Amino acid sequence: xxxxxxxxxxxxxxxxxxxxxxxxxxxxxxxxxxxxxxxxxxxxxxxxxxxxxxxxxxxxxxxxxxxxxxxxxxxxxxxxxxxxxxxxxxxxxxxxxxxxxxxxxxxxxxxxxxxxxxxxxxxxxxxxxxxxxxxxxxxxxxxxxxxxxxxxxxxxxxxxxxxxxxxxxxxxxxxxxxxxxxxxxxxxxxxxxxxxxxxxxxxxxxxxxxxxxxxxxxxxxxxxxxxxxxxxxxxxxxxxxxxxxxxxxxxxxxxxxxxxxxxxxxxxxxxxxxxxxxxxxxxxxxxxxxxxxxxxxxxxxxxxxxxxxxxxxxxxxxxxxxxxxxxxxxxxxxxxxxxxxxxxxxxxx
Amino acid sequence: xxxxxxxxxxxxxxxxxxxxxxxxxxxxxxxxxxxxxxxxxxxxxxxxxxxxxxxxxxxxxxxxxxxxxxxxxxxxxxxxxxxxxxxxxxxxxxxxxxxxxxxxxxxxxxxxxxxxxxxxxxxxxxxxxxxxxxxxxxxxxxxxxxxxxxxxxxxxxxxxxxxxxxxxxxxxxxxxxxxxxxxxxxxxxxxxxxxxxxxxxxxxxxxxxxxxxxxxxxxxxxxxxxxxxxxxxxxxxxx
Numbered sequence: 001x002x003x004x005x006x007x008x009x010x011x012x013x014x015x016x017x018x019x020x021x022x023x024x025x026x027x028x029x030x031x032x033x034x035x036x037x038x039x040x041x042x043x044x045x046x047x048x049x050x051x052x053x054x055x056x057x058x059x060x061x062x063x064x065x066x067x068x069x070x071x072x073x074x075x076x077x078x079x080x081x082x083x084x085x086x087x088x089x090x091x092x093x094x095x096x097x098x099x100x101x102x103x104x105x106x107x108x109x110x111x112x113x114x115x116x117x118x119x120x121x122x123x124x125x126x127x128x129x130x131x132x133x134x135x136x137x138x139x140x141x142x143x144x145x146x147x148x149x150x151x152x153x154x155x156x157x158x159x160x161x162x163x164x165x166x167x168x169x170x171x172x173x174x175x176x177x178x179x180x181x182x183x184x185x186x187x188x189x190x191x192x193x194x195x196x197x198x199x200x201x202x203x204x205x206x207x208x209x210x211x212x213x214x215x216x217x218x219x220x221x222x223x224x225x226x227x228x229x230x231x232x233x234x235x236x237x238x239x240x241x242x243x244x245x246x247x248x249x250x251x252x253x254x255x256x257x258x259x260x261x262x263x264x265x266x267x268x269x270x271x272x273x274x275x276x277x278x279x280x281x282x283x284x285x286x287x288x289x290x291x292x293x294x295x296x297x298x299x300x301x302x303x304x305x306x307x308x309x310x311x312x313x314x315x316x317x318x319x320x321x322x323x324x325x326x327x328x329x330x331x332x333x334x335x336x337x338x339x340x341x342x343x344x345x346x347x348x349x
Numbered sequence: 350x351x352x353x354x355x356x357x358x359x360x361x362x363x364x365x366x367x368x369x370x371x372x373x374x375x376x377x378x379x380x381x382x383x384x385x386x387x388x389x390x391x392x393x394x395x396x397x398x399x400x401x402x403x404x405x406x407x408x409x410x411x412x413x414x415x416x417x418x419x420x421x422x423x424x425x426x427x428x429x430x431x432x433x434x435x436x437x438x439x440x441x442x443x444x445x446x447x448x449x450x451x452x453x454x455x456x457x458x459x460x461x462x463x464x465x466x467x468x469x470x471x472x473x474x475x476x477x478x479x480x481x482x483x484x485x486x487x488x489x490x491x492x493x494x495x496x497x498x499x500x501x502x503x504x505x506x507x508x509x510x511x512x513x514x515x516x517x518x519x520x521x522x523x524x525x526x527x528x529x530x531x532x533x534x535x536x537x538x539x540x541x542x543x544x545x546x547x548x549x550x551x552x553x554x555x556x557x558x559x560x561x562x563x564x565x566x567x568x569x570x571x572x573x574x575x576x577x578x579x580x581x582x583x584x585x586x587x588x
Contacts, residue, residue: 003454183433187430191398
């Protein structure tokens with residue numbers, strides 16, 4: 001058997017003989033997906049709306065009917081103009097639509113939860129301006145791709161980016177350093193085996209595991225979280241596989257640097273996780289970040305992955321649209337691969 | 350012919366001097382013992398000779414290859430068994446041996462003749478995981494793994510530490526038969542009684558060599574009755 005094949009076989013045995021770790025690796029993505037997909041949500045499920053009107057014109061009646069029949073709006077009835085503040089403060093409703101005498105319409109919102117109220121405002125405007133022909137307001141707001149502002153559309157790609165890099169990096173980050181700790185590295189080094197074989201052989205079994213995870217995550221996000229796959233599936237798979245390979249190399253790179261498994265795990269879990277969440281565009285849009293942090297996002301792989309996967313999954317764009325992101329991710333993967341081979345110590349010191 | 354040549358080798362870790370100008374030569378086919386207490390610098394010397402560490406000063410060659418410059422070629426020619434058990438505990442006996450055979454581009458069958466005297470003793474347990482073996486069996490497996498690619502020089506760092514008396518005697522018998530097949534063996538031990546099983550020994554203490562000779566000559570020269578007394582005598586002279 002050739003050196004590389006037997007090395008891969010050895011790594012597979014390590015994984016298969018440790019069923020508990022394997023179970024965690026396979027279940028963690030499912031749990032994280034469910035947690036982020038369901039628990040964290042900024043989407044509008046139910047806005048309590050009241051209305052104030054002095055004259056019931058045809059336009060006003062049409063708008064009121066639209067509010068009453070919208071499944072995402074609970075119409076709480078009419079109130080008097082003086083009651084608006086009290087109604088919002090008491091929490092009886094989170095938005096009030098004011099129909100002015102001049103035909104103008106105003107939306108008053110409880111903005112204590114800013115992100116929720118912002119989406120509620122946009123959503124209400126879209127209801128009120130739906131029938132553009134009769135509209136008194138010249139505002140036309142279209143919400144493409146995500147008309148209900150479903151947070152899954154925003155979170156699922158972000159969570160995928162996070163889960164892949166977290167799980168893949170955590171899996172591989174202990175693999176080299178474990179051999180240093182157990183002393184097997186000492187014997188391994190006194191053999192003709194090359195660092196490039198060691199690094200690649202350690203990656204391959206984890207790549208197989210990660211592709212299995214990729215399948216579960218995609219199935220979950222499509223069938224459970226109702227995430228669309230608007231674009232080409234093969235483009236999506238190529239993008240995800242590239243990102244997984246990058247994440248595995250990132251873990252291996254950490255593993256070649258760290259002196260103990262504990263340090264490697266801490267680097268991956270703590271040092272990488274927080275910036276990954278903050279700077280990837282998953283929690284806060286990259287466009288809203290201060291200039292310095294915005295520059296920093298350029299080196300965060302998850303940011304490019306998020307951009308690209310939204311284009312593919314939500315907007316349904318193809319290769320041509322994510323060409324830049326793919327090249328950047330590829331360059332990052334290559335750089336990490338080269339760096340882990342260079343940093344792989346050929347001796348004990 | 351000289352198999353191992355060490356000249357004026359020093360190694361320091363920060364402030365700690367592990368080796369202070371060690372020089373000796375081992376002839377081809379010799380069973381050469383490195384005898385000294387814990388912390389004498391035995392493991393450091395082994396690691397430099399097996400290309401795992403770089404010397405601070407001085408030089409060393411194994412099979413005429415420099416341990417620094419020719420380390421890649423040298424790694425194919427030597428067998429190394431570290432002091433600590435360094436095989437994969439979750440792999441079986443056979444899987445471990447197979448893995449190390451393939452690392453050197455060979456197979457168990459090709460190297461079987463050489464390892465047979467050692468490996469045949471643990472072969473009945475070949476499907477047992479290495480982590481579940483007894484101390485003596487672990488040593489035999491580690492020796493088999495170090496031998497499977499037919500090395501020209503074998504480095505054994507305290508192979509009998511933590512092994513029962515019967516296994517130790519067996520182990521030294523195996524080393525004798527390997528030597529007869531022409532393999533140069535450098536072995537270290539903290540046990541004085543094992544020194545007598547070596548052709549020649551170097552006594553090492555605090556990173557310095559105290560004496561190099563056959564065990565009998567050392568005893569005679571120091572005028573002591575046993576090897577252990579001779580060693581203690583030399584150590585006290587040093588201080």
